[in-house]
Amino acid sequence: MNRQDRRAISREYFSRERLAEHHFRSFNNFLDRGMQRVVEEKESIDTDIGDKEGQEPVRVDLSNVRVVTPRVREADGSEELLYPQEARLRNITYSAPVFMEMSIVRGGEEEEEHVVDQAETKVGRMPIMVGSNKCNIADFSDEELIEIGEDPADPGGYFIVNGSERVLMTSEDLAPNKILAEYDTKYGDEIQIAKTFSQRRGYRALVLCERNRSGILEVSFPSVSGSINFVTLVRALGLESDEEIVHRVSEDPEIVKFMLENLEAAEVGSTAEAIETLGQRVAAGQGKNYQLKRANYVIDRYLLPHLHEEGVEDEETRTNKAVYLCRMAEACFELALERRESDDKDHYANKRLKVSGDLMKDLFRTALNKLARDVKYQLERANMRNRQLAVSTVVRSDVLTERLEHPIATGNWVGGRSGVSQLVDRTDYMGVLSHLRRLRSPLSRSQPHFEARDLHATQWGRICPSETPEGPNCGLVKNFAQSMELSQNVDDERELKRELASMGVEGIPGIETVETHTADD
Amino acid sequence: MSTTTRQACPECDGRLRSMGAETVCDECGLVVSEDELDRGPEWRSFADDETNPERCGAPLTRSRHDRGLSTEIGRSTRLKGRKRRQIARMRRQHNRARISSKRERNQVYGFTEIRRLTGQLELPEHVRDRSCVLFESAQDSDLLQGRCIEGFAAAAVYAVCRTASVSRTLGEIVAVASADEDELKVAYGALNRELDLRTGPIDPSEYLARFASNLDLPTDVERTARRLAREAHESGHAAGRNPSGVAAACLYTAARDVGHELTQREASDVAGVSTVTVRNTYKHLQR
Numbered sequence: 001m002n003r004q005d006r007r008a009i010s011r012e013y014f015s016r017e018r019l020a021e022h023h024f025r026s027f028n029n030f031l032d033r034g035m036q037r038v039v040e041e042k043e044s045i046d047t048d049i050g051d052k053e054g055q056e057p058v059r060v061d062l063s064n065v066r067v068v069t070p071r072v073r074e075a076d077g078s079e080e081l082l083y084p085q086e087a088r089l090r091n092i093t094y095s096a097p098v099f100m101e102m103s104i105v106r107g108g109e110e111e112e113e114h115v116v117d118q119a120e121t122k123v124g125r126m127p128i129m130v131g132s133n134k135c136n137i138a139d140f141s142d143e144e145l146i147e148i149g150e151d152p153a154d155p156g157g158y159f160i161v162n163g164s165e166r167v168l169m170t171s172e173d174l175a176p177n178k179i180l181a182e183y184d185t186k187y188g189d190e191i192q193i194a195k196t197f198s199q200r201r202g203y204r205a206l207v208l209c210e211r212n213r214s215g216i217l218e219v220s221f222p223s224v225s226g227s228i229n230f231v232t233l234v235r236a237l238g239l240e241s242d243e244e245i246v247h248r249v250s251e252d253p254e255i256v257k258f259m260l261e262n263l264e265a266a267e268v269g270s271t272a273e274a275i276e277t278l279g280q281r282v283a284a285g286q287g288k289n290y291q292l293k294r295a296n297y298v299i300d301r302y303l304l305p306h307l308h309e310e311g312v313e314d315e316e317t318r319t320n321k322a323v324y325l326c327r328m329a330e331a332c333f334e335l336a337l338e339r340r341e342s343d344d345k346d347h348y349a350n351k352r353l354k355v356s357g358d359l360m361k362d363l364f365r366t367a368l369n370k371l372a373r374d375v376k377y378q379l380e381r382a383n384m385r386n387r388q389l390a391v392s393t394v395v396r397s398d399v400l401t402e403r404l405e406h407p408i409a410t411g412n413w414v415g416g417r418s419g420v421s422q423l424v425d426r427t428d429y430m431g432v433l434s435h436l437r438r439l440r441s442p443l444s445r446s447q448p449h450f451e452a453r454d455l456h457a458t459q460w461g462r463i464c465p466s467e468t469p470e471g472p473n474c475g476l477v478k479n480f481a482q483s484m485e486l487s488q489n490v491d492d493e494r495e496l497k498r499e500l501a502s503m504g505v506e507g508i509p510g511i512e513t514v515e516t517h518t519a520d521d
Numbered sequence: 522m523s524t525t526t527r528q529a530c531p532e533c534d535g536r537l538r539s540m541g542a543e544t545v546c547d548e549c550g551l552v553v554s555e556d557e558l559d560r561g562p563e564w565r566s567f568a569d570d571e572t573n574p575e576r577c578g579a580p581l582t583r584s585r586h587d588r589g590l591s592t593e594i595g596r597s598t599r600l601k602g603r604k605r606r607q608i609a610r611m612r613r614q615h616n617r618a619r620i621s622s623k624r625e626r627n628q629v630y631g632f633t634e635i636r637r638l639t640g641q642l643e644l645p646e647h648v649r650d651r652s653c654v655l656f657e658s659a660q661d662s663d664l665l666q667g668r669c670i671e672g673f674a675a676a677a678v679y680a681v682c683r684t685a686s687v688s689r690t691l692g693e694i695v696a697v698a699s700a701d702e703d704e705l706k707v708a709y710g711a712l713n714r715e716l717d718l719r720t721g722p723i724d725p726s727e728y729l730a731r732f733a734s735n736l737d738l739p740t741d742v743e744r745t746a747r748r749l750a751r752e753a754h755e756s757g758h759a760a761g762r763n764p765s766g767v768a769a770a771c772l773y774t775a776a777r778d779v780g781h782e783l784t785q786r787e788a789s790d791v792a793g794v795s796t797v798t799v800r801n802t803y804k805h806l807q808r
Binding site for chain 2: 073074075076077078079080122378381382385387390392393395396397398401416
């Protein structure tokens, strides 16, 4: 393409105000689907009412959540639409009320379950990104914007909390749910490790599979201290016979040889025995029944949580987990045989960006949990004082508001990250544009991390090769390339899996059950 | 920030300039003195610089039973096993120790209810703090005995709204309060009698802005209604009438004058009065 054409394309691209597009898309997605999904994950709030004799249990079911556009309530009680400029000038927060449908359900023990009270109530206020779909100036023309004192050239994409404009820094994380194989050294020997950051609903678990110096595979995952023999774990997951295990790992004769070494050193021979051994590890010194219960719980809860799916039997998930572990084992062996090179952590295929919507989702999840705990407390208290239980009297709306506003105002995000939100750089117009398109690596700036700071070939077309600060942050703080487009996560994985199944992929759990479901409807 | 001083440099007799905590010679650069008191402006800014010399800690608030002075034992992911359980036990004991008496427990409960109410009604912070103070003084004069905490929390909010000229109707408070109307009235009666609240009759115009925005009325209707309310007050027509009824009637009259569609039913619903009240007051205003 010649220079003229390129210039034309560039001009067209930037005339569409796509500078903060990634923020808008992400945040709109959060408002449209993300919030509702978080509420559905939570589903209901259980209380301790009913633990006592002669009391019926009470729970609160959560359903539709709704956000309106930003508005302000004056001291005299009148409510009117709030525009960004007014929020900036009056040092208030540009936020919109959030409403949620809640119903208090009593019964289930002796009486039948019945709804005590059901209502849509205001649960708090959500800061709204300037220029997003819920923003009051979303589809204003330039003249209208000038009329209300807004700058038509302002790109938006930031929040206004207590009158200060805060932008959420895009953060660059290692891709979750992906096997990364690499070399490591332990006690002076070179070993091979396959890693996966398994992530589901804000819970993140690191699963490691390492081949130690004697060639034995070991797996470690949260809630189990130390590591577990690979064969034991796979047997506990339901892959019982030697042949099956070897077959699942690889057909390659050399890998089979490695695998046979492992099987010879195996501690257990059957699934039942394996779960028993696991139980002794996770609940040492406890009763036998409890050990078994705990072992099953740990497997279904903490091992590779990303393989879980709504409406899929634990049994099927376990088979999947076993297969996934075998893939990790294969990666270790291939690395040991030098069939493959270790994965490049700085390769952009192994990176995922967390944009404002993802960050707000994390925040909303913890805020909702906090609100749920408060609702539980209020309900129990009201019940203890023999009060009528009503939706309107158990929700304290400042709980959620506080939890949403405070991190944006201070930058101290959930999970202990700081500096996530920053004051928009208004030094000049270019400063704003650059700031909105900046991304940050979570790596510590005090350590060298030479490779992470280097320009990687895969950043071509995505990351600007020259714009990065000098000094300690060099190469860790980056900026998007000019016409970079950020793609979004697949919304409905089922759709994808069904498509794969129709193309002949076997062993996808839940697809069969889903199909019978749709046939029934 | 730099000032020139009279003294001359001991080395070259040049002019001295003090910058921050150092005095430096302008000509030869000799540092004449350092580490003196920095008399420059403070690094942080305080809203009440003039009156309050306190410079450390979080701001005190009357809306917590301990004025927000308590400490919390936090959580850390780095602690494991025995240490973690020990910290959890300490946290539990610490939280228990925060409340030492039945009275304080009641106060905490009352304050949470007040916070909830002011949050739900979206009242400003000073109303919340003053409500808490009022609740505390009710406790101090032993008014709570035999009456309920929820009622006092609601009554405190209602009373403070009235004294701060941002009145809410009883109906508006009861709608979000966990107390019912009778409990609120009992508590408010006690507060009014014993604590000498000095609340005058409610000015109907305090209601106008809220009712108008609830009814989505244009500003010119509200402005006309405000004028009508003032006239009614001056002429004494409003005396002895339900202020929310007067506010509703003013809005209804104003809407008719301006030519905006508004039924008596709508106006009376938003004010929590009957259509008869609106009609009668309206007729009265017409005269």
